Amino acid sequence: SYVLTQPPSVSVAPGKTARITCGGNNIGSKSVHWYQQKPGQAPVLVIYYDSDRPSGIPERFSGSNSGNTATLTISRVEAGDEADYYCQVWDSSSDHVIFGGGTKLTVL
Amino acid sequence: QVQLVESGGGVVQPGGSLRLSCAASGFTFSDYGMHWVRQAPGKGLEWVTFIRYDGSNKYYADSVKGRFTISRDNSKNTLYLQMNSLRAEDTAVYYCAKAMGATWAFNIWGQGTMVTVSS
Numbered sequence: 314s315y316v317l318t319q320p321p322s323v324s325v326a327p328g329k330t331a332r333i334t335c336g337g338n339n340i341g342s343k344s345v346h347w348y349q350q351k352p353g354q355a356p357v358l359v360i361y362y363d364s365d366r367p368s369g370i371p372e373r374f375s376g377s378n379s380g381n382t383a384t385l386t387i388s389r390v391e392a393g394d395e396a397d398y399y400c401q402v403w404d405s406s407s408d409h410v411i412f413g414g415g416t417k418l419t420v421l
Numbered sequence: 422q423v424q425l426v427e428s429g430g431g432v433v434q435p436g437g438s439l440r441l442s443c444a445a446s447g448f449t450f451s452d453y454g455m456h457w458v459r460q461a462p463g464k465g466l467e468w469v470t471f472i473r474y475d476g477s478n479k480y481y482a483d484s485v486k487g488r489f490t491i492s493r494d495n496s497k498n499t500l501y502l503q504m505n506s507l508r509a510e511d512t513a514v515y516y517c518a519k520a521m522g523a524t525w526a527f528n529i530w531g532q533g534t535m536v537t538v539s540s
Contacts, residue, residue, distance in 0.1 A: 314483075346526040348466070355516055355530040356458075356466065367521075367528060399466050403525035408480045410456065410468035410525060 315404040317413035324419045325390050333416045335383040335400030343402045345383040347376060350415075351396045359398075360385060387418070395420045423447035423529050425517050430534030437507050437538070443500040443517030443531055451475070451495035454520035456527060457502050459513035459536075469515070470502070485511075507538045 318336040325331040335345060345363050348356040358367050360376040363383065373388045387394055400413040429441040443455070457469040470491040471480045479491055490503040500517050514535050518527035 344524065344526075346524075348527075350466075355532055356527075357530070358521070358526055358528050361521060361524060361526040361528070397465075401466075401468075401526070409482060410458075410471065412466045412468060415465040 314407050314409065315402070315411050317400055317402065317411055319398075319400060319413040319416045321414070322417045322419065324421055325387075326421045327390055327392060329390055331387040331390050331394070331418055333385045333387075333398050333400075333418065335385070335413050336381055337383075337402065337411075338381060340381055340383050340402065341379045343378075343404075345376065345378050346401045347374075347385045348399045348401065349394075349396045350399065356399065390418075390420055392420050394418060423519075425519065425529055425531035427515065427517055427531045427534040430515065430536045432537045432539060433507055434540050435508060435538055438503070438505045439507065439536060441502040441504070441515055441517075441534060441536070443502075445498045445500065445519070448519070448529075450493075450498040453522075455491075455493060455500045456518045456520065457491060457500075458516045458518055458527070458530075459511075460516070460533075461510075461513040464513075467513070471520075472500070504536070507536075509538050512536060512538050 347360040350356040363378040364376040426444045472491045488506045492501045514533040516533045517531045519529040521528035
């Protein structure tokens with residue numbers, strides 16, 4: 314079945330740019346969605362269709378997807394961005410939703 | 422406001438059964454597909470199952486196929502998850518989530534309900 318690979322952790326200083334990758338075989342041909350989850354809370358959609366932002370999500374959050382890697386980029390990182398981030402796709406060959414393993418973003 | 426509220430979680434012995442409910446409000450429930458997603462303690466998100474807006478199509482993760490059944494009652498704005506033959510590895514917080522239009526993104530999530538399978 315389709316597998317999404319994320320780095321377990323990413324660290325970034327406040328004000329800098331964080332990039333969280335999501336690898337998958339020819340993921341560029343799929344639509345990738347990204348979620349933010351803070352401790353004890355439900356996930357929140359931050360990017361859908363590779364690069365679109367739901368209303369209420371800051372412009373600092375952006376996404377891209379090409380080849381075998383999708384990327385969530387968080388610009389001007391703030392302490393409040395510290396959370397787990399998950400990528401997600403729909404795998405039409407198996408009729409399954411697939412989540413990446415998640416990346417813990419630490420703001421130094 | 423748009424809201425999903427899960428209920429029905431608890432402690433159950435291995436081999437037992439449990440039915441979760443998810444009450445929807447603030448949107449036209451019958452227009453949207455719905456999902457269940459779970460998260461074991463300290464672990465990542467795992468998709469469980471999906472049901473189309475009219476109940477005509479259902480998909481299941483391999484780990485629950487044949488044991489779990491998703492259903493919905495559009496007249497009551499409620500989503501269900503019937504869980505049978507429960508195992509220790511089914512222990513998790515279970516979230517219901519609303520599909521975002523015709524996409525496979527989840528734009529609304531409930532607060533989750535904890536299911537613990539233990540003797």
